[in-house]
Amino acid sequence: TAGYCIRDYHDSGRQEVRNLFVTGMRDYASKCYWHMLTRQRTLLGLLAVSVALFLSSGSLLLALLAAPALLAAAWRLLDSYFGWFIQLCLEDDLRDIQKTYLEGEDSHFWVAESDGEVVATVGAKPSAPSGDGERRVWHAELGPAVGQRKRGIARALCRTVLCFAQQRGYKGVTLIVGIWNWEGRRLYRSLGFREIDRISPKVLVGKIFEDVILCYRY
Known part of the structure; x- marks a missing residue:
């Protein structure tokens, strides 16, 4: 058995859903940070700063400490950036999930539950009108909790949205x-x-962290 079930959202679990969103976004922040570290321009930039400091000051210690200091500052900056985004979402769509997703006929919100705990969520609502005039659903997936991945939960939630859109x-x-x-x-x-x-x-x-957003369509 899958070990989880997908059900409609109930307002009694509002705080649980909001907490899950915050945890998931913090995990995304870590992924974004590591993505930046793997970029060639990041490594070259750190090397350039270290070399410049060594040549200008003659201090090997200062040159060696430059990269860790810059990386620590970058993490603090990214953490603040994601913190701002999290707060924005908590005060927008997730402020009143019932009103945002369940009071409209063409929108909905589901949760995946395992052992009585909400481990993933997904929302769907009409997207902005497209240039071709076709009606589409906006898929707002908040993803499974870190310890609940590799269980097919995200795939099941996506299919739930696809079925909802078709219906x-x-x-x-x-x-x-x-x-x-x-x-x-x-x-x-x-x-x-x-x-x-x-x-x-x-x-x-x-721009610093190359936080490029990809738009997908089904």
């Missing part, structure tokens, strides 16, 4: 995913989603 007569489903979220990207492609656009970050912090 409501929508022509497709759209979603966004971070370029650094390799697991999510593989999942969506395996389900038949395709990339249709890339959104480059407008704020400086996003």
Whole structure:
């Protein structure tokens, strides 16, 4: 057996859902950070700073400490950036989940439950009108808890949204995913989603960490 069930959201679990979202976004922040560390320009930049400091000061110790100091500062900056985004979401869609997702006929919110605990969530609501005039559902997946992955929960939630869209007569489903979220990207492609656009970050912090957002459509 799968060991979990997917059910409709109940407002009694509002705080549990919000806490799960915060935990998941903090995990995404770590992924974004490691994505930055693997970029060639990051490594070259750190090397350039260290060499410049050594040549200007003649201090090997200062040059060696430069990279760890810059990486620590980068993490604090990224953590603040994600903290701002988390707060924005908690005060928007997740402020009143019942009103946002369950009071409209063409929107819904589900949770995956395992051993009486909410371990993943997903929401669906009508997306903004597209240029081709077709009606689509916006897929807002908040993902499974860190310790609950590799169980097929995210795949089951995605299929739940796809079935919901089909039953409501929508022509497709759209979603966004971070370029650094390799697991999510593989999942969506395996389900038949395709990339249709890339959104480059407008704020400086996003540009530093290459927080590119990919738009997928089913």
